[in-house]
Structures are given as structure tokens and as C-alpha cells.
Amino acid sequence: MPTLDLRREDSVFVLTMANTEQGNMINAEIVEEFQAVLDEVEGTAGNAALVLTSSHPKIWNSGMDLAWITSQPAEYHERFAFLLDRFLLRWALLNIPTVGCITGHAFGAGALLATTLDFRLMREDRGWIRFPAIDIKLTFTPVMHSILDLLPNRQALRDLLLTGKRIGGTEAEGLNIVDESCPVERLFSRAMELAEMLAAKDRQTYTTIKHGMRQDLVRLGNEVL
Secondary structure, X not given: OOOEEEEEEOOEEEEEEOOHXXXXXXXXXXXXXXXXXXXXXXXXXXXXXXXXXXXXXXXXXXXXXXXXXXXXXXXXXXXHHHHHHHHHHHHHOOOOOEEEEEOOEEEOHHHHHHHHXXXXXXXXXXXXXXXXXXXXXXXXXXXXXXXHOOOOOHHHHHHHHHHOOEEOHHHHHHOXXXXXXXXXXXXXXXXXXXXXXXXXOOHHHHHHHHHHHOHHHHHHHHHHO
């Protein structure tokens, strides 16, 4: 059953994560589904933007499917880390403006996914951003560290990674982890407003500038994509 819903509203693609029973967790099957949707988006012509949101009332993306990955043979773990790296790089270098409409919790790989996006808007009243790797004894790949370097507040990033602390939308805005926090009833309309503005920009020029700002990721993308 598809876990993603892609629709287009004029010049804006709206991609909704709809695997509500699993909290939009990420596994190999979900990565493949995302990649197919991104193929469709990247293959379109003309100026546009993309909003990534969730249909879950409390969760945006709860991260890697730990029950699934621990059930896989040990030799597969490295392969999945490579697939996850490619997935994150694909998002970070997408040839279209991207806006995260963060409707609730963004944990682990879900927080990394949010970090790849050009702009992040989060509800102010509910939901946490958290990188729990320190507490579940996981480490980050070089690609993931380069993704994390997109966050401008180095001190906040240090605290988030080394303590595993969680922060809500208002605090995340104050730390420049998200661009805006707003009431949930205004969140989607504000994300669409921003996306519509970005969709008016020349797509090729926007992509060239974005890639120029993310040259380390472009280099890594040339190696693994």
C-alpha cells in the first residue's frame, strides 16, 4: 500500500507522508517509494516548489524503522546506511525549492530529512525535533554530518547531537533549527504561501545557487548518487 501521497496545487507539489500507523518510519521499502516520487517531481518541467508534510496529527516523521533494521542480517546494515545516505543527498540536492511543513515529531532520520530541506516551518504547540543517536548508540555517516552542517547554529547542533535533547517548535525557531514556528491551524497555509513565492523563482537558477551553497554535498552526491 502506498505510504506517500503526491498532488499538485498549481505550481506547488504537496507530498504527504501518510503511513500514520507506523509514524512515517523509514525503511528500505519507504526509501524506494520516496525515490520513485522524487523521480516524478524532478522529471517535470517549469518552475515549481515542493511542500513535504504529514497526515499524522502528532508525528511528522519518527525516523528509522528500528524494529525492521534490527531484524535484518548484520551484513545488510551497511547497505541500508548507504541507501539512507543516497536518500538524504537526493533531498538535499533536489532541483526544486523544498519546504518542510513539520506537523509534529521529527526524530532521528526524520530530523535529518527535515534538515535536508531548504526551509522548515514547524507547529509551535506540539511536536519535538530530536537526534537520539547518542542514546541508542548509533553514529552518523560522513554524508549525515554534511547534512547536519546545513544547520547554521553550531552550538545548538552540538547540544542536540551530544545530549540527545528534544526541542519544540518555538525553541527550534529561536535556535534557527527551523525558520518559523506557528499555530497548527496556520502551518500548512503558511508553508504553501512560502512555497508559492519560491515557485515563482527560475528553477534552474535556484538549483544552481542551492548547489553552490551545498558544494560538499554536491561532491558527495557525485560519489554516491
